[in-house]
Amino acid sequence: MVKYFAVLLLFLAPVAVFSQQTDSAFLQKISDEIMANGKAWENLRELTKNIGGRLAGSPQMVMAENWGYQKMQESGADKAWLQECMVPHWVRGGADECLASFASKSGKKQLQPLDVLALGNSMGTAENGLKAEVLMVNNFQELEEKKDKVKGKIVFYNYHFNPRFINTFQSYGDAVKYRGQGPSQAAKYGAVGIIIRSMTHSTDNNPHTGSTRYDTNYAKIPAVAMGLQDADKLAAALQNMAVSVELKTGGHFLPDTIGHNVIGELRGTEFPDQYITVGGHLDSWDAGEGAHDDGAGCVQTMEILRAFKAIGYQPKHTIRFVLFANEENGLRGGTKYAEEAKAKGEKHVFALESDAGGFTPRGFGFDVTDEQIKKIKQWTELLAPYGAERLEKGGDGSDIGPLKRAFDIPTAGLNPDTQRYFDIHHARSDVFENVNKRELNLGAVNMAALLYLVDKYGL
Amino acid sequence: MVKYFAVLLLFLAPVAVFSQQTDSAFLQKISDEIMANGKAWENLRELTKNIGGRLAGSPQMVMAENWGYQKMQESGADKAWLQECMVPHWVRGGADECLASFASKSGKKQLQPLDVLALGNSMGTAENGLKAEVLMVNNFQELEEKKDKVKGKIVFYNYHFNPRFINTFQSYGDAVKYRGQGPSQAAKYGAVGIIIRSMTHSTDNNPHTGSTRYDTNYAKIPAVAMGLQDADKLAAALQNMAVSVELKTGGHFLPDTIGHNVIGELRGTEFPDQYITVGGHLDSWDAGEGAHDDGAGCVQTMEILRAFKAIGYQPKHTIRFVLFANEENGLRGGTKYAEEAKAKGEKHVFALESDAGGFTPRGFGFDVTDEQIKKIKQWTELLAPYGAERLEKGGDGSDIGPLKRAFDIPTAGLNPDTQRYFDIHHARSDVFENVNKRELNLGAVNMAALLYLVDKYGL
Numbered sequence: 001m002v003k004y005f006a007v008l009l010l011f012l013a014p015v016a017v018f019s020q021q022t023d024s025a026f027l028q029k030i031s032d033e034i035m036a037n038g039k040a041w042e043n044l045r046e047l048t049k050n051i052g053g054r055l056a057g058s059p060q061m062v063m064a065e066n067w068g069y070q071k072m073q074e075s076g077a078d079k080a081w082l083q084e085c086m087v088p089h090w091v092r093g094g095a096d097e098c099l100a101s102f103a104s105k106s107g108k109k110q111l112q113p114l115d116v117l118a119l120g121n122s123m124g125t126a127e128n129g130l131k132a133e134v135l136m137v138n139n140f141q142e143l144e145e146k147k148d149k150v151k152g153k154i155v156f157y158n159y160h161f162n163p164r165f166i167n168t169f170q171s172y173g174d175a176v177k178y179r180g181q182g183p184s185q186a187a188k189y190g191a192v193g194i195i196i197r198s199m200t201h202s203t204d205n206n207p208h209t210g211s212t213r214y215d216t217n218y219a220k221i222p223a224v225a226m227g228l229q230d231a232d233k234l235a236a237a238l239q240n241m242a243v244s245v246e247l248k249t250g251g252h253f254l255p256d257t258i259g260h261n262v263i264g265e266l267r268g269t270e271f272p273d274q275y276i277t278v279g280g281h282l283d284s285w286d287a288g289e290g291a292h293d294d295g296a297g298c299v300q301t302m303e304i305l306r307a308f309k310a311i312g313y314q315p316k317h318t319i320r321f322v323l324f325a326n327e328e329n330g331l332r333g334g335t336k337y338a339e340e341a342k343a344k345g346e347k348h349v350f351a352l353e354s355d356a357g358g359f360t361p362r363g364f365g366f367d368v369t370d371e372q373i374k375k376i377k378q379w380t381e382l383l384a385p386y387g388a389e390r391l392e393k394g395g396d397g398s399d400i401g402p403l404k405r406a407f408d409i410p411t412a413g414l415n416p417d418t419q420r421y422f423d424i425h426h427a428r429s430d431v432f433e434n435v436n437k438r439e440l441n442l443g444a445v446n447m448a449a450l451l452y453l454v455d456k457y458g459l
Numbered sequence: 460m461v462k463y464f465a466v467l468l469l470f471l472a473p474v475a476v477f478s479q480q481t482d483s484a485f486l487q488k489i490s491d492e493i494m495a496n497g498k499a500w501e502n503l504r505e506l507t508k509n510i511g512g513r514l515a516g517s518p519q520m521v522m523a524e525n526w527g528y529q530k531m532q533e534s535g536a537d538k539a540w541l542q543e544c545m546v547p548h549w550v551r552g553g554a555d556e557c558l559a560s561f562a563s564k565s566g567k568k569q570l571q572p573l574d575v576l577a578l579g580n581s582m583g584t585a586e587n588g589l590k591a592e593v594l595m596v597n598n599f600q601e602l603e604e605k606k607d608k609v610k611g612k613i614v615f616y617n618y619h620f621n622p623r624f625i626n627t628f629q630s631y632g633d634a635v636k637y638r639g640q641g642p643s644q645a646a647k648y649g650a651v652g653i654i655i656r657s658m659t660h661s662t663d664n665n666p667h668t669g670s671t672r673y674d675t676n677y678a679k680i681p682a683v684a685m686g687l688q689d690a691d692k693l694a695a696a697l698q699n700m701a702v703s704v705e706l707k708t709g710g711h712f713l714p715d716t717i718g719h720n721v722i723g724e725l726r727g728t729e730f731p732d733q734y735i736t737v738g739g740h741l742d743s744w745d746a747g748e749g750a751h752d753d754g755a756g757c758v759q760t761m762e763i764l765r766a767f768k769a770i771g772y773q774p775k776h777t778i779r780f781v782l783f784a785n786e787e788n789g790l791r792g793g794t795k796y797a798e799e800a801k802a803k804g805e806k807h808v809f810a811l812e813s814d815a816g817g818f819t820p821r822g823f824g825f826d827v828t829d830e831q832i833k834k835i836k837q838w839t840e841l842l843a844p845y846g847a848e849r850l851e852k853g854g855d856g857s858d859i860g861p862l863k864r865a866f867d868i869p870t871a872g873l874n875p876d877t878q879r880y881f882d883i884h885h886a887r888s889d890v891f892e893n894v895n896k897r898e899l900n901l902g903a904v905n906m907a908a909l910l911y912l913v914d915k916y917g918l
Binding site: 439 | 495876898
């Protein structure tokens with residue numbers, strides 16, 4: 001038995017080695033093309049500098065869709081189109097303001113502006129603002145303990161982003177409930193507004209916005225995020241004195257409007273009716289330029305298309321390159337994409353997303369079976385030279401989530417290094433200048449490599 | 460036999476598991492301490508903003524040594540001292556200038572300043588400058604081919620930093636010979652000066668300096684590095700027209716002067732006379748602030764000391780924390796450290812260096828035996844949660860090189876992600892603002908973890 005097995009191995013080994021060499025050579029080729037001739041960074045410059053922040057429903061959204069449609073064609077799509085979907089239309093309604101009044105024990109008052117951004121989807125204050133005393137709580141438990149004091153106050157959630165998690169997405173997962181549930185939890189006890197400490201460990205004072213959700217059982221009170229330096233200042237002051245703040249925010253919803261997913265297709269040679277999807281989201285918060293979140297994912301997606309065409313790679317499956325609409329405050333684009341695929345009876349086999357920043361790649365997170373992850377892990381040595389060697393279960397991708405649920409297919413997300421992401425996430429600092437050209441390109445290299453392997457070997 | 464072996468495994472396994480858990484808990488503790496309470500970033504701010512660039516022999520070098528000595532004590536050294544060594548004293552001698560004169564075919568001349576920095580250790584031009592026609596070569600081979608045209612010219616080495624290498628240190632290794640040997644290779648054929656295309660793939664126009672070496676057989680001609688945008692401009696112009704440039708540089712050597720290694724010690728409990736060394740270099744080029752190169756390595760070194768003391772860790776071996784003098788243009792500090800260790804008959808067991816920037820850690824490179832790397836690789840799972848999971852042979856560390864050669868001990872270097880390093884290396888952009896607090900801290904975490912493992916288990 002041992003002997004037969006050895007013979008079998010001798011027979012198989014050269015085939016495996018040959019295949020590994022072919023794959024390795026292909027990955028080198030795609031990497032060379034992207035690292036030397038990549039257009040992702042220049043495309044990102046256009047998107048961020050010529051258009052800028054592009055929240056669903058904004059004029060910039062429309063500009064970005066048209067730009068994306070043109071770029072998708074320039075990148076070499078066999079076919080490109082806009083897929084219509086209704087999107088929510090939240091507007092900030094002017095500059096957000098927070099003026100604090102510090103009252104010392106001697107009765108002397110000091111006024112100081114603090115830097116805030118209204119949370120996405122939040123309702124603004126009355127036009128002449130909202131003035132109230134601040135009640136600080138460090139967490140929801142403390143809110144419960146102080147619930148009798150909440151009425152008429154502006155609750156300040158001073159919950160700290162935990163610096164001990166090495167993967168900063170864990171810190172985010174831990175803290176983001178204050179942004180999502182903070183307003184309604186406070187409104188339940190009669191609060192008139194809330195301030196959250198921004199979900200970041202950045203060393204600057206930029207506030208970080210992001211979606212909140214109102215529980216319809218309670219009043220929809222104004223809600224803002226505050227930068228860390230000002231949050232520390234406010235927290236320190238509250239140790240010694242009463243502080244009241246005057247908030248002015250103008251957030252409100254206009255009627256839903258028309259947005260689009262931008263889709264490009266590279267037709268498959270063997271299985272043209274089986275689809276692999278790769279994408280990022282085109283919308284972004286308005287404060288910055290949406291450079292990492294998620295301009296990076298968009299230009300990487302189109303770069304893969306450009307590079308495949310440049311080196312003459314013809315995939316077996318049809319690959320769809322998608323710039324999704326409205327990830328930030330509605331997920332309507334991802335939802336529409338899955339709905340239409342389902343309605344048309346399409347066969348989808350895999351989806352990949354890049355929405356964790358254009359930083360140096362470390363791996364991919366997969367939502368796959370145990371069998372599949374075993375197969376995927378065999379590609380570790382192929383991907384390692386390009387950085388994405390952590391091939392692990394536990395994938396994420398908001399926009400491909402509806403597709404996952406509709407078709408129960410394997411999905412994956414690019415996992416770049418996470419250290420810098422929450423420095424810029426949903427803040428004014430999410431600008432082109434903070435994206436490194438090589439890191440952005442390397443993300444595209446690894447994504448292209450994974451798509452090639454899935455296209456060739458399946459999952 | 461199989462049975463006995465199984466029994467043996469049963470007996471050993473719990474011990475190994477227990478030990479792994481203890482180590483894992485210790486690493487978590489050291490990581491929590493550094494990520495939550497780390498002082499590295501604030502220390503780096505002091506070094507870069509209060510002192511700045513600090514080339515050997517400069518007044519800033521003296522300030523940095525005094526600062527380091529004080530910080531080493533504050534960080535908790537049982538004993539700290541300055542170890543004297545003579546250092547070279549090269550000075551830039553004023554601002555470097557390059558004025559290009561583009562002569563079109565119609566005879567029209569256009570003057571344009573190009574951004575340059577004299578190479579370290581290079582000799583300046585005459586006081587009223589050096590004017591000559593530019594001869595461009597793309598590499599040394601082309602220099603050979605054009606050797607008859609070199610006389611009286613300023614040779615422009617337009618050798619490109621290769622974007623295809625994923626590890627950017629490979630691009631550096633490939634290109635750096637033009638900085639080191641460029642002047643003498645050109646002087647051999649009668650050139651009067653050289654310009655090199657900077658060793659970088661940065662998207663800005665900053666020139667990148669660094670040491671050059673003159674071959675004493677040839678004239679010591681002036682030598683400057685040019686930023687990429689200007690180098691491209693110059694290269695493009697040279698396709699169509701004659702270009703002459705006027706260089707003004709003032710580099711020269713003053714007599715050697717006194718510098719110091721800054722050393723702190725944490726006394727070992729079991730083997731106080733056996734030394735583990737960890738360090739970075741305190742000197743830096745003058746154009747920037749020496750933030751990544753190598754302020755990062757210095758503050759990480761002291762952070763490990765601070766954190767060990769803060770959590771009450773007492774190493775078995777004596778650990779020496781060293782800020783080396785004069786890595787950039789002489790290596791006198793590292794040489795002195797090894798010489799004195801040898802002269803005193805000290806027993807050294809391991810040395811670790813951080814001199815590849817304060818970027819997110821990816822692994823360590825080791826100069827060890829095959830036996831040792833096998834042992835080290837068993838720590839992969841322990842280190843992976845903190846980022847440094849690539850434990851590979853092929854280590855480097857200029858400052859610990861002399862110690863390696865003197866004692867033939869295992870050595871290692873921290874390998875952070877390399878994508879951004881040559882954007883800032885030896886350029887004006889190597890400033891505090893380009894160092895990320897968490898990435899810097901994470902480097903220290905992984906270094907502390909490795910020191911703990913080597914101290915506990917040996918190599």
